[in-house]
Amino acid sequence: MRQVIGTAYERDCGARQKCIAKYGTNCFICKFSFGTEYGKVADGFIHVHHLRELSKIRKEYVIDPTKDLWPVCPNCHAVLHLRNPAYTVEEVLAFLGSTSAPRCARPKALAAAGPPGAQ
Ligand SMILES: [Zn+2]
Numbered sequence: 436m437r438q439v440i441g442t443a444y445e446r447d448c449g450a451r452q453k454c455i456a457k458y459g460t461n462c463f464i465c466k467f468s469f470g471t472e473y474g475k476v477a478d479g480f481i482h483v484h485h486l487r488e489l490s491k492i493r494k495e496y497v498i499d500p501t502k503d504l505w506p507v508c509p510n511c512h513a514v515l516h517l518r519n520p521a522y523t524v525e526e527v528l529a530f531l532g533s534t535s536a537p538r539c540a541r542p543k544a545l546a547a548a549g550p551p552g553a554q
């Protein structure tokens with residue numbers, strides 16, 4: 436059993452490399468780049484989402500790294516798996532554009548009130 440898992444993992448590693456070679460290491464959904472945000476220490480880090488659940492893939496199944504694997508950041512990856520079966524990459528892309536709230540904007544009311552206990 437361990438042997439089978441090990442073999443599958445190694446094969447998966449090769450597929451991961453091909454996926455990254457094609458799509459790069461930026462999140463396919465939100466374009467997050469670990470190298471850009473965190474520098475050298477995290478450069479090249481990215482999750483790879485499997486379109487088909489590995490547990491349901493038969494041993495003979497050959498992964499197509501350009502169709503079955505997508506580089507995604509941990510945030511988008513978590514959203515993909517909020518549903519079981521997972522959302523598709525296209526669905527999460529649509530979620531990402533569906534909110535009009537500006538990112539990282541400080542709520543005006545909070546900014547005006549100042550830090551708690553300042554008065
Ligand atoms: Zn992302």
Ligand SMILES: [Zn+2]
Nearest residue numbers: 483484485512
């Ligand atoms: Zn996944």
